[in-house]
Amino acid sequence: MAELKYIPGFGNECASEDPRCPGALPEGQNNPQVCPYNLYAEQLSGSAFTCPRSTNKRSWLYRILPSVCHKPFESIDQGHVTHNWDEVDPDPNQLRWKPFEIPKASQKKVDFVSGLHTLCGAGDIRSNNGLAIHIFLCNTSMGNRCFYNSDGDFLIVPQKGKLLIYTEFGKMLVQPNEICVIQRGMRFSIDVFEENRGYILEVYGVHFELPDLGPIGANGLANPRDFLIPVAWYEDRQVPGGYTVINKYQGKLFAAKQNVSPFNVVAWHGNYTPYKYNLENFMVINSVAFDHADPSIFTVLTAKSVRPGVAVADFVIFPPRWGVADKTFRPPYYHRNCMSEFMGLIKGHYEAKQGEFLPGGGSLHSSMTPHGPDADCFEKASKAKLAPERIADGTMAFMFESSLSMAVTKWGLKSSSCLDENYYKCWEPLKSHFTPESRKPAGPN
Numbered sequence: 001m002a003e004l005k006y007i008p009g010f011g012n013e014c015a016s017e018d019p020r021c022p023g024a025l026p027e028g029q030n031n032p033q034v035c036p037y038n039l040y041a042e043q044l045s046g047s048a049f050t051c052p053r054s055t056n057k058r059s060w061l062y063r064i065l066p067s068v069c070h071k072p073f074e075s076i077d078q079g080h081v082t083h084n085w086d087e088v089d090p091d092p093n094q095l096r097w098k099p100f101e102i103p104k105a106s107q108k109k110v111d112f113v114s115g116l117h118t119l120c121g122a123g124d125i126r127s128n129n130g131l132a133i134h135i136f137l138c139n140t141s142m143g144n145r146c147f148y149n150s151d152g153d154f155l156i157v158p159q160k161g162k163l164l165i166y167t168e169f170g171k172m173l174v175q176p177n178e179i180c181v182i183q184r185g186m187r188f189s190i191d192v193f194e195e196n197r198g199y200i201l202e203v204y205g206v207h208f209e210l211p212d213l214g215p216i217g218a219n220g221l222a223n224p225r226d227f228l229i230p231v232a233w234y235e236d237r238q239v240p241g242g243y244t245v246i247n248k249y250q251g252k253l254f255a256a257k258q259n260v261s262p263f264n265v266v267a268w269h270g271n272y273t274p275y276k277y278n279l280e281n282f283m284v285i286n287s288v289a290f291d292h293a294d295p296s297i298f299t300v301l302t303a304k305s306v307r308p309g310v311a312v313a314d315f316v317i318f319p320p321r322w323g324v325a326d327k328t329f330r331p332p333y334y335h336r337n338c339m340s341e342f343m344g345l346i347k348g349h350y351e352a353k354q355g356e357f358l359p360g361g362g363s364l365h366s367s368m369t370p371h372g373p374d375a376d377c378f379e380k381a382s383k384a385k386l387a388p389e390r391i392a393d394g395t396m397a398f399m400f401e402s403s404l405s406m407a408v409t410k411w412g413l414k415s416s417s418c419l420d421e422n423y424y425k426c427w428e429p430l431k432s433h434f435t436p437e438s439r440k441p442a443g444p445n
């Protein structure tokens, strides 16, 4: 496969034409009486028409046939996709999952859509407020099937296997340690090359933004230029009665047939596009004297709520970096948080848990549920010599953090059979080191 081209930048106004059709974008207007090459003009709106300019999102697509050329949508099997947050009783415990099992292609062919499994979530799709966390487990390309989500944006974190994603805006290759965002309404189809696993953060009714940097300044964390947008690519492919468009609408799956590939956009312009980002490009900021900065310094993208400073969901990573803090317990501290924290591991070993938190698994620490380093980590880190050290080399852990209190699905708690019933035991060996007779810490401090 020839190397794919991308447009760098985040949230910019872009314009792209498939090089086979130069001049496909109309000049000076969006909607000429007849478009160049006799294409159809179609606007895709990602925000209310009247949103302030800073949050207004739309793109114009110039395509061989408009998206409306399809048979009626009909309800299909929901598989493990749900937005029912009352399937099982709430569970405030610390939860940890072993790696989610990928079905073998020789036993059952599963594509990206049939391999979607909702793990947890909260909020209400119809009022555009909330989120869901899904696990995808698949082994087969989507072929003549595409998907679009009427409910929200997908932030996709592949953990095993690369994804070749066809979108209406062009093609993206997304490998583990990269992420991509496919925003509401955008049609896409995924080719896979092996057994694949990954995580999806879905946010309803809002879009991901780069976090404000405050006193950090104009640069740092995820830099805008490192985000990559596909370039226009089309296929004029007839599939008589045989192309299936799958739509997630109000949490349910529907399918419609059409006669052509939906990837028939010859040119587009606008600021509402899919994009990808390589996590290696994250510019890490950390404590260089003592104590910890809060983990918000590791935020890659945020989906804001209407409350200032409060996110529907943040996407946060824990990348390789130096640990240099003096007189400090360096692993993540013990805490209880009003936010809900789902963590996943793309590769390597997370520094606070040496045990059963494995790539392709996950953990959920819900609102105000206490958590922190396991006993072994506490003992070692309390006695460690505080020389500068590399942390998390070869590792990429991440967190989906939400201000909403998430419910876990029946699949998450039961039918996935991946819940680790022994998680709580990692803290059981923690013992009191209290020395009332002396203020002096017993450790090397």
Ligand SMILES: [Fe+2]
Residues within 6 Å of the ligand: 335, 337, 341, 365, 371
């Ligand atoms: Fe935490």
